[in-house]
Amino acid sequence: MxxxxxxxxxxxxxxxxxxxxxxxxxxxxxxxxxxxxxxxxxxxxxxxxxxxxxxTAVVVVAVTDGQVLFVEQYRPTIRETQLELPAGIVEGGESFTTAAARELEEETGFEPTSTSLIQDFWCSTGLLRHRRGFVFAEGLELGERQLDSNEFLTPKAIPVDDALDVARESPTNDATVEGILLARDEGLL
Known part of the structure; x- marks a missing residue:
């Protein structure tokens, strides 16, 4: 389709x-x-x-120097600003890990030297046809930030020990909470 x-x-x-x-x-x-x-x-x-x-989308759990990279952005759909994990669309021909590296650099200015797929699954299957992959990224090096024309966001580094509490603070979203929980369950956080 x-x-x-x-x-x-x-x-x-x-x-x-x-x-x-x-x-x-x-x-x-x-x-x-x-x-x-x-x-x-x-x-x-x-x-x-x-x-x-x-x-299809990708969500990135990126860790550097004991901190998880979040982005702060206003979401017009819920009319609130929230901290969330970097994320974006998987373009044609991209793997989840390739898309994660691209999105992370575009949104935060950091380029990972290592990425690995934590998990991918269908979301909200009672209504949506939407597949989402969660990728762990590390070995971050300074790259070049290139925001899309509709992205107005600010990168924020959160200590690993505080990441779940921050992810759960309202307003939040499913992808951010899921990403942190999956990474923690895999022993990556």
Whole structure:
């Protein structure tokens, strides 16, 4: 179901276990696509299952000198400023680790010498078609910060011991909390 030439949308979904009678796109922008699948349920009934498809994204847990790099930015969707982990879209042909290194340098000005995928998974599967990867980055060297035209953010270094508390402070988001918890569970923090 790729509608974007850069490959950011999900190239394919698994073959359905329940027959899909019809699939309709009702709304499409450069940021997301929305629609529904008319599905035959196991009892023979039919139902429309609505979905919003977002580009595959990466979240970066970057550590340097005993500190985790966060970025502070205003989120117009919730009308609040929050501290969050660097993140962005995985461009066509990129792996999660390549996208993480690019996004980290663009947003914070630091280039990692080492990246590793912690985990990737589908998010909010009751409504979204959105895949997210979490990458650990270390060995940071000064690179060149290159913010996108819609990015107004400030890098902030938080001591590793405080990272989870900071990630959980309101306002927060799922990707930041998940990233810190996954990295901590892997023994990386």
């Amino acid at each position: 790729s509608r974007h030439p850069d490959g950011r949308r999900h190239e394919s979904l698994s073959d359905p276990e329940w027959p899909v009678i019809d699939s309709e796109v009702e709304y499409e922008t450069e940021w997301f696509t929305g629609g529904y699948d008319l599905v035959e349920q196991p009892d023979g009934g039919q139902k429309k299952y609505y979905w919003a498809e977002l580009a």
